[in-house]
Amino acid sequence: MSDMKNKKPKIGVFKYSCCAGCEFQLIYFQPYIMEVFEAAEITYCKMLQSAGSEDGPFDVALIEGAITEQWQVEQLKKVRLVSKYLIPIGSCAVCGGIPAIKNTDEEYEVQKRVCNDTSVIHSVKANPVDQYVKVDGYIKGCPMGVRDLTEMVISLLLGKRPDFLEYCVCVECKLRGNICVLVAYGQPCMGPVTNAGCVALCPTHNRGCYGCWGPMTDANAKALADQFEYMGLSKEDIRRKFTEFGQPSKEWKAGQVE
Amino acid sequence: MKTVKKNIKVDYMARVEGETSIIVQLDHVPAIKLKIFEPPRFFEGFLVGRKYDEIGDIVSRICGICPVSHMTTAIQAIENAMGIKVSSQTKVLRKIMCISQIMASHLIHLYMLAMPDYYGYPGIVDMRSNFNKQIKNLIRMKEIFNELTGLIGGRALHPVTHIPGGFTAIPSNHAFASILEKLKKMRPLAKQVVIDVSKFSVPDFHCDSEYVALDGDGEYAFNEGKIVSTAGLNIAVEDYYQAFEESEVDYAFAKKSVLKRRFSFMVGALARLNNKFDKLQSKTKRLADQIGFKIPSDNPFHNNLAQSIEIADGVEQCIKLIGSNSFEDEDFNIRIIPGAGGSVTEAPRGLLFHWYNINRKGVVEKANIVTPTSHNFQNIEKDMKKLVTENKNKGRDQIRLLCEQLVRAYDPCFSCSVH
Numbered sequence: 001m002s003d004m005k006n007k008k009p010k011i012g013v014f015k016y017s018c019c020a021g022c023e024f025q026l027i028y029f030q031p032y033i034m035e036v037f038e039a040a041e042i043t044y045c046k047m048l049q050s051a052g053s054e055d056g057p058f059d060v061a062l063i064e065g066a067i068t069e070q071w072q073v074e075q076l077k078k079v080r081l082v083s084k085y086l087i088p089i090g091s092c093a094v095c096g097g098i099p100a101i102k103n104t105d106e107e108y109e110v111q112k113r114v115c116n117d118t119s120v121i122h123s124v125k126a127n128p129v130d131q132y133v134k135v136d137g138y139i140k141g142c143p144m145g146v147r148d149l150t151e152m153v154i155s156l157l158l159g160k161r162p163d164f165l166e167y168c169v170c171v172e173c174k175l176r177g178n179i180c181v182l183v184a185y186g187q188p189c190m191g192p193v194t195n196a197g198c199v200a201l202c203p204t205h206n207r208g209c210y211g212c213w214g215p216m217t218d219a220n221a222k223a224l225a226d227q228f229e230y231m232g233l234s235k236e237d238i239r240r241k242f243t244e245f246g247q248p249s250k251e252w253k254a255g256q257v258e
Numbered sequence: 259m260k261t262v263k264k265n266i267k268v269d270y271m272a273r274v275e276g277e278t279s280i281i282v283q284l285d286h287v288p289a290i291k292l293k294i295f296e297p298p299r300f301f302e303g304f305l306v307g308r309k310y311d312e313i314g315d316i317v318s319r320i321c322g323i324c325p326v327s328h329m330t331t332a333i334q335a336i337e338n339a340m341g342i343k344v345s346s347q348t349k350v351l352r353k354i355m356c357i358s359q360i361m362a363s364h365l366i367h368l369y370m371l372a373m374p375d376y377y378g379y380p381g382i383v384d385m386r387s388n389f390n391k392q393i394k395n396l397i398r399m400k401e402i403f404n405e406l407t408g409l410i411g412g413r414a415l416h417p418v419t420h421i422p423g424g425f426t427a428i429p430s431n432h433a434f435a436s437i438l439e440k441l442k443k444m445r446p447l448a449k450q451v452v453i454d455v456s457k458f459s460v461p462d463f464h465c466d467s468e469y470v471a472l473d474g475d476g477e478y479a480f481n482e483g484k485i486v487s488t489a490g491l492n493i494a495v496e497d498y499y500q501a502f503e504e505s506e507v508d509y510a511f512a513k514k515s516v517l518k519r520r521f522s523f524m525v526g527a528l529a530r531l532n533n534k535f536d537k538l539q540s541k542t543k544r545l546a547d548q549i550g551f552k553i554p555s556d557n558p559f560h561n562n563l564a565q566s567i568e569i570a571d572g573v574e575q576c577i578k579l580i581g582s583n584s585f586e587d588e589d590f591n592i593r594i595i596p597g598a599g600g601s602v603t604e605a606p607r608g609l610l611f612h613w614y615n616i617n618r619k620g621v622v623e624k625a626n627i628v629t630p631t632s633h634n635f636q637n638i639e640k641d642m643k644k645l646v647t648e649n650k651n652k653g654r655d656q657i658r659l660l661c662e663q664l665v666r667a668y669d670p671c672f673s674c675s676v677h
Contacts, residue, residue: 017297020275020673021322021415027370033397037383048370049381050272069297098319102304110303117506123297143322143415198413205412205419205427210315212416236621240309244316 009059009156013045014079016065016072017099017126021143022090023047023064032150039157056082060156062139066092066099066126073132080133087152088129091142095214095246098142100126103247104239104256127248137162142212142245145197165196168216169209173200181208188228190241193219193252211244215251222254266658271665273371273381275323276672278510280642280661284654288646290639292665294510298676305625310336310594310616311422317612317627318416321674323366325416326359326407327605328612328627328674330481335612336422338599340620345588348424349481351410354579355417356480356603358406361572362414363606364527364565365403367669368455369396372562375663376458392454395447399569402440406576409433423590431584438580441573448573449545455566456549460559460667461660463648465641467556468520469529470633472604478530478537478571480604487523488532488554495602498611504628512675514635515628522636525608526669527564528555539578542571558641559667594620605630607669631668631675638668 015023027033027048044052054075061083067073080086091097102110103125111118129135139148148164155162169191173180181203182189189208191200195216202209215221221242228238235258242255266282277296283289301320308316317332318325330352337344369392370382379385386393404414409429411417419425470491474483485501486492493501504515516522523529532554535543546567551560600613608630615624642664649657 015277017299018673019319019322019325021319021325024322024366025415034386034393037386042383046270046272046277047275048273049374049383051380068299072297098316099299101308101316102300105304105307110300113303113306114298114300115506117508120508120511121298123300126299142319201412202418207418207421207426210312212315237309240312244312 008039008041010041010043010057012043012054012056012058012061012079012083013048014054014061014063014075015046016063016093017068018065018090018092018097020047020064025143025146026062026089026149036153040153054079058083059085061086063088063093063129064090066096067129067132068099068123068126070122070124076129076133085136086133087137087139088135089139089149090144091140091212091214091245093129094138094140096126096128096248097214097245100247101243102126104243125248131248137164139164140195140213141197142214145213148197166217167196168192168219169194169196169198169200169203169213172196172198173203176200176204178203181206182227186231188231188233188241190224193221193224193255211241211246214246215249217251219251221252225255225257264654266654266661268658268662271662273374274666274670274672275321276670276675278670278672280665282642282646282657282661284646284650284657288643288650290642290646291509292635292639294512294672294675296511296672296676298511301677302625302627305622308622310340310620310622311592313614313622314420314422315416315418320627320629320677321671322415323363323671324359324605324607324674326355326411327603327610329417329420330356331601331603331610331612332614333420333422334481334601334603335599335614336616338601339597339614339616340422340592340595340599341597342423342592344424344590347583347585347588350579350583351425351428351585352420352481354576355407355410355420357572357575358403359414360480360604360606361569362400362403362407364569365396365400365451367606368451368562368565369393371669372666373458375659375666395450399444399447399451402437402444406437406441409437423592424588428585428587434580434585438577441577441580444573448570451569452545452549452563452566455562458562460557460562461645462557463559463645464556465558465644467558467637467641468517468523469532469554470523470525470609471530471533472602472609473534476537478534478575485602485609486533489520491517495600498600498602498613502611502628504632510635512635512672513628513632515632516636522640523633524558524637525630525633526561527568528558528561529608530604531555531564531567538567538571539574541574542567545570558664561667561669565669594618598624607631607634607671607674609633627677629671629674629677631670631672634668634670635675638665638670
């Protein structure tokens, strides 16, 4: 992230299909929020302020939410054109997240369970942002992790390349000195295939990781799925584990077999 | 006589949770539409086929501002469906977690979403120099409430320890003691919130509405109780479907919920105060009296004030609950028993309903979720129509601001409403 020294970077925040939790994480990103407001200018963020234009230009566009409708694709492509850097924030935008669970069924079947009149619905399968535009990094997490968010803001201000975490939850779990919940207690833990960033939150609280940070690059989903089967989980249970977060991502495909 | 046939349109309303536009047709009889265009995510559709122990984690993602409410309501509904009984400690922890989240949500709403309207700013960023003290207090208080939610839940946003049957980890009593001290120091700040909000100059506007809330025995109910209203409704949670009816509308992705054979109603902080003011701590009642807040109030703009009063009360309730309990690790086992069940809780924005049918494998066969904003939807439009009618001689910009202020006073959550 070069050329950004000595001027206040302009940030645009766009929300698509999601819970808005990442935007809350950003706007209410205590205790650093006041410093961020001093150092950067948030020029477009509907949940924060009524002024501002979506037309940019932006030094960084932060995108939250999965893409589930055509107008979002069109707007996203325009945002890409007027942004120096475009970064998906949070699991929905990074890997499809929770909204992409619907991809495991026929789209129409899912819609019919909710609406009698589906003629007004224009939803398509939920996809991550990088399915439609080039991205310049990912701030993972559900909600997005404060560590990577801070790294992004600092990198922007220093004009350096951000160093986002790219290893699995197990690394953080070992560093915390936790006893492995999978090996020692036989809990189906998604830690070995899930990107780090949460500081092994679930295993630290006596439960297996459920994968909310989304897939780690080069995850060995097949090996973990085999381990789950060996532990006595049914095929459906295993498929559910690998589709709760990141259904569209290729890294967990091997665990999603019917 | 000249008629004004012009529309007022707010394309993408700022400073609310989620995406909506407002369309006002200024005519003899104004027509109002809250066009909630945020895309639906079909939670009730894809929850079918998921297992009982994932539901809490999944539904917390309906909303980034009230994840604890969705999680708790779903878990309680599943427990009711499967006949699971929980310990009194679990109930206390749930209540503290619920109150702390509601307070954090109210703080965001009051200072970051609502306040800029009353002082003519586009947002809180531009208010930093003139409202520095208020913003510092807001951040301080929100930090403490988030810390409390996170202490019990593992993290404040999308907690992880809360599962059907109880909590996977219980914080140490030492950790509770340390946050108790912080809460005690927060008392004057919370009182200041009520004073700050009482300075908002809200319109003198009155609407005839039915106010619906959850009411429990002898306590200001959040997670358990009966559904009551100011017009005499008094039903058990199990009878929800007998009283409420949800329907689709063609211009919004959210559904509207009304009371059968009656009409629209209001839920949220004002509805809670109108129904159970007597159950507030006596200190809070005195504070409400000091600023001249009288119940019942039929001014929807007073929802802001009601939220601030709840913040003052919430601090006291947390202090009481933490101070009078000690907490220890608990074991619990879950047996899968098929069944159907629901739960109603008070989310920050009002009544929240979840219902699940669970089969013998522990898998969801049917899910239904009705959020506070669906409950309020019809009433917001009803009130806005009256507001526009009463102010139709004012300028278009003024009418637009009034409409936005009204919607914000309801503190809607459109992400929740379309789920």
